[in-house]
Amino acid sequence: MSKPAKTHKIKMMEEQLAKKLNRQVVGSLVGCVHCGMCNDCCHYVLTHPDDPKMTPSYKADQVRKLFKANHDWTGSVFPWWVGADKVPLTDDDLDTLKDIAFGTCTNCRRCTINCPMGVDTATLNRIMRGLLTNVGVMPEGVRVVSKDQWELGNQMGVLKEDYIDTLEWMSEELEEELGHGGAAIPLDKTGAKVMYAINPREVKYDPRTIKEAALIFWAAGENWTMPSEGWDNTNFGLFSGDDGLGGACAKREYDKARELGVDKIVISECGHGYRSTRHEGVNWSGEAEPFPMESSVMTMLRYIKEGKLVVDPTKNNQRVTFHDSCNNARSCGFYEEPRELLRLVTTDFQEMVPNRAEGFCCTGGGGAMSMSEYTPRRLKSGEIKANQIRATGAEVVVTSCHNCVDGLGDVIKHYGLGCEVKQLVDLVANALVIDECAVMKNRPAGAPRPEPPVVPAAESDVAAARVAAVAQPLAGRRILVVDDEEDIRTFLVTVFEDAGAEVMEAADGDECIERAATFKPDLISLDLSMPGKSGVDAFVELRKTPGIQEIPVCVVTGHPEFRQVIYDRPVPAPEGYLNKPVDEGKLVSYVAHIIEIRDERAN
Amino acid sequence: MHESSSLLHTAEVVHWAALITMAAVYSLRLRWLFNFKPGADKSAPGAPHRTDKKRGANYSLFNVAMPWSMESTRKGFAFYLTFVIFHLGVVAGISLAFLSTITPSLVGKPAFALICGSTLFLAFLVAIYRVFRRLFTPVMRLISTPDDYFSLFMLTVWFGLGVVTEAHLAGVRGFESVNILVAYLFLTSFFLIYVPFSKISHYLYYPFTRIWIGRALGHRGSYPIVRG
Numbered sequence: 001m002s003k004p005a006k007t008h009k010i011k012m013m014e015e016q017l018a019k020k021l022n023r024q025v026v027g028s029l030v031g032c033v034h035c036g037m038c039n040d041c042c043h044y045v046l047t048h049p050d051d052p053k054m055t056p057s058y059k060a061d062q063v064r065k066l067f068k069a070n071h072d073w074t075g076s077v078f079p080w081w082v083g084a085d086k087v088p089l090t091d092d093d094l095d096t097l098k099d100i101a102f103g104t105c106t107n108c109r110r111c112t113i114n115c116p117m118g119v120d121t122a123t124l125n126r127i128m129r130g131l132l133t134n135v136g137v138m139p140e141g142v143r144v145v146s147k148d149q150w151e152l153g154n155q156m157g158v159l160k161e162d163y164i165d166t167l168e169w170m171s172e173e174l175e176e177e178l179g180h181g182g183a184a185i186p187l188d189k190t191g192a193k194v195m196y197a198i199n200p201r202e203v204k205y206d207p208r209t210i211k212e213a214a215l216i217f218w219a220a221g222e223n224w225t226m227p228s229e230g231w232d233n234t235n236f237g238l239f240s241g242d243d244g245l246g247g248a249c250a251k252r253e254y255d256k257a258r259e260l261g262v263d264k265i266v267i268s269e270c271g272h273g274y275r276s277t278r279h280e281g282v283n284w285s286g287e288a289e290p291f292p293m294e295s296s297v298m299t300m301l302r303y304i305k306e307g308k309l310v311v312d313p314t315k316n317n318q319r320v321t322f323h324d325s326c327n328n329a330r331s332c333g334f335y336e337e338p339r340e341l342l343r344l345v346t347t348d349f350q351e352m353v354p355n356r357a358e359g360f361c362c363t364g365g366g367g368a369m370s371m372s373e374y375t376p377r378r379l380k381s382g383e384i385k386a387n388q389i390r391a392t393g394a395e396v397v398v399t400s401c402h403n404c405v406d407g408l409g410d411v412i413k414h415y416g417l418g419c420e421v422k423q424l425v426d427l428v429a430n431a432l433v434i435d436e437c438a439v440m441k442n443r444p445a446g447a448p449r450p451e452p453p454v455v456p457a458a459e460s461d462v463a464a465a466r467v468a469a470v471a472q473p474l475a476g477r478r479i480l481v482v483d484d485e486e487d488i489r490t491f492l493v494t495v496f497e498d499a500g501a502e503v504m505e506a507a508d509g510d511e512c513i514e515r516a517a518t519f520k521p522d523l524i525s526l527d528l529s530m531p532g533k534s535g536v537d538a539f540v541e542l543r544k545t546p547g548i549q550e551i552p553v554c555v556v557t558g559h560p561e562f563r564q565v566i567y568d569r570p571v572p573a574p575e576g577y578l579n580k581p582v583d584e585g586k587l588v589s590y591v592a593h594i595i596e597i598r599d600e601r602a603n
Numbered sequence: 604m605h606e607s608s609s610l611l612h613t614a615e616v617v618h619w620a621a622l623i624t625m626a627a628v629y630s631l632r633l634r635w636l637f638n639f640k641p642g643a644d645k646s647a648p649g650a651p652h653r654t655d656k657k658r659g660a661n662y663s664l665f666n667v668a669m670p671w672s673m674e675s676t677r678k679g680f681a682f683y684l685t686f687v688i689f690h691l692g693v694v695a696g697i698s699l700a701f702l703s704t705i706t707p708s709l710v711g712k713p714a715f716a717l718i719c720g721s722t723l724f725l726a727f728l729v730a731i732y733r734v735f736r737r738l739f740t741p742v743m744r745l746i747s748t749p750d751d752y753f754s755l756f757m758l759t760v761w762f763g764l765g766v767v768t769e770a771h772l773a774g775v776r777g778f779e780s781v782n783i784l785v786a787y788l789f790l791t792s793f794f795l796i797y798v799p800f801s802k803i804s805h806y807l808y809y810p811f812t813r814i815w816i817g818r819a820l821g822h823r824g825s826y827p828i829v830r831g
């Protein structure tokens with residue numbers, strides 16, 4: 001039977017491959033002897049023992065075949081002899097390749113460091129992703145996120161006004177908590193020493209970490225700023241294999257830092273963000289090390305060592321373990337600093353084995369969190385990580401990566417480990433002894449301790465109202481709580497009522513729609529997994545129903561893996577997304593903030 | 604007996620010609636490899652206080668002799684041993700072929716025969732094990748190409764024939780026929796011509812791939828690997 005002719009896409013992939021070849025890549029392409037020694041190093045192999053297609057060399061062979069057929073002597077003349085006859089020819093073949101490159105590998109590089117030949121399988125898999133992305137073949141989540149990062153400058157589609165609004169919100173909260181007016185987050189401050197770049201997940205799901213970082217910079221007396229553009233340290237180009245996107249994202253950060261005239265970029269705790277900004281971005285953008293760049297972990301550690309921050313480790317006295325982000329540990333040699341810092345701010349640190357460059361992936365690497373179609377396989381591959389965590393007996397898993405926070409969160413939930421995930425910024429902020437930090441010690445001799453801003457008498461009513469607002473931030477608001485589990489409903493209702501809200505309950509999707517129309521809430525707190533009409537279906541119906549489609553929705557779910565499912569729907573995304581178990585304070589402030597934004601937009 | 608065989612003489616000439624051909628093809632192979640642009644990393648070193656490109660490259664190049672350095676060799680120590688024996692067998696087989704033409708008296712010495720013969724024999728056993736592993740393990744079957752099978756079959760036969768050849772050269776009774784050596788030399792010649800076009804050429808690339816990955820990861824700070 002004759003073979004089908006190569007499609008245009010395949011020809012484009014072959015052309016692209018030629019552009020991606022360099023000595024190191026070719027070395028990895030020709031160096032594999034198919035010995036199988038990398039097999040047992042991959043978390044997909046270990047958790048799918050009956051599926052030989054999980055083996056790393058099979059994944060790398062997909063691009064190796066293309067190379068051999070087009071560039072290798074033997075492969076060009078006798079393709080069948082070296083497996084180069086099985087190259088993709090049709091667009092269906094490309095779908096299979098997509099599933100292999102995106103769905104069976106997190107590009108964690110664990111096989112790379114275990115190959116006796118020095119073959120960098122993860123890099124080859126990334127090349128295959130890049131070839132596919134270039135011809136438009138990629139998981140939907142990758143397409144959406146890449147588009148957002150190209151068009152909006154960040155991978156979660158955060159609008160500039162929302163970003164700035166969140167910084168203002170966090171500034172207000174921080175100043176209120178400190179009772180001090182000088183701790184606001186500086187924005188676009190020229191001549192600052194440090195420009196702090198973050199992960200958009202912090203804006204969208206966990207702004208608390210921005211506030212904690214701000215507290216730390218303030219306490220250390222740092223001259224710092226956050227930028228209004230180029231603030232996203234993450235880079236989907238690393239995951240999609242698109243070096244063009246990678247270079248553009250990195251350049252946005254470098255250009256902004258140049259414009260502000262800062263001395264250094266400090267990158268918040270994000271594994272792939274650190275790798276992309278600090279290392280790969282330099283190569284993709286063609287800039288030779290534009291600035292000193294460091295992870296905020298290094299910054300915090302230095303502040304403590306220099307005495308700018310004083311910490312009390314007994315404030316973090318739970319048993320903690322540390323999960324190394326693959327990007328940090330294997331691709332950036334960044335693994336000792338977090339441990340050093342962890343030992344300074346906690347009392348009971350238990351090492352996970354194996355660790356550092358030999359650690360296993362959290363399952364969320366390589367952009368896996370954005371590819372919901374592969375979630376079941378990803379969660380199955382998490383068994384290795386779950387066993388590692390379980391063996392430590394830790395109550396808290398600490399990691400220096402936002403992707404890992406989500407990946408580990410899923411693993412912990414799926415395997416019922418009962419621990420929580422934190423980042424070092426949480427622990428450092430919690431351990432601070434503010435009175436002994438630089439900001440207090442370095443104030444001019446005799447100067448009083450910073451006090452809350454003095455409120456003029458004429459503003460006292462406003463001030464009183466503000467105090468009340470802080471005490472009952474949801475006063476006068478109506479909230480519809482939708483959850484099928486009665487005890488969770490009761491918990492949420494109590495939290496919202498204590499915060500001053502008027503609350504109505506619904507136990508499934510149908511009740512949700514009906515009560516949204518009659519109760520007209522200011523916000524709906526929505527569970528996703530419910531019998532009958534699910535939260536996902538109810539959400540889509542809400543968004544499509546005139547009269548209730550504008551009501552802000554905050555998803556509160558025990559299934560973080562559904563995140564992408566809901567974002568993939570062809571309707572506007574929910575205004576908020578929280579994972580259960582949810583912290584009361586965080587829930588209330590988050591919900592209050594969503595409603596405030598809704599009000600501001602309406603006005 | 605040795606000098607009298609014109610067939611043997613032909614085999615020796617072919618053998619050396621094959622060596623020269625292999626060297627020429629290998630030079631072209633290296634030229635081909637070095638015609639690709641180098642992959643430079645412009646970023647600042649990841650952990651300059653701990654390691655650098657040079658340390659990473661040294662560590663990477665010699666980690667073949669440090670089975671504790673990689674989880675795959677640490678946990679698969681038995682497999683690592685078979686790897687060592689297999690490659691020592693290759694060294695013994697090549698030495699046997701060339702020394703038999705340069706200094707036949709040496710290869711017939713009992714001590715040489717014992718060391719070389721037993722190394723080849725052990726390598727032969729390992730090769731048989733590898734044939735079975737490649738044929739019957741689903742993962743290995745999936746990733747194997749005709750080249751992988753053929754190269755392994757050929758080496759297995761070559762090791763076996765090497766054992767017999769060493770017996771011949773050591774004067775063991777029952778192995779007197781000079782045709783054994785002739786066959787061994789012809790097979791080695793074929794081998795020398797074939798390897799630059801096959802997966803066996805990996806040993807040409809090996810130092811480069813190891814040094815390159817070592818430099819890359821040394822620059823980033825993750826090589827040498829630290830465990831705790």
Ligand code: SF4
Pocket residue numbers: 031032033034035036037038039056057114115116117118119121
């Ligand atoms: S990638 Fe390395 S370890 Fe894996 S099969 Fe190839 S040579 Fe062996």
Ligand code: SF4
Pocket residue numbers: 041042043044055056059104105106107108109110111112121122125
């Ligand atoms: S990079 Fe990681 S996930 Fe991918 S094949 Fe290698 S070990 Fe497996």
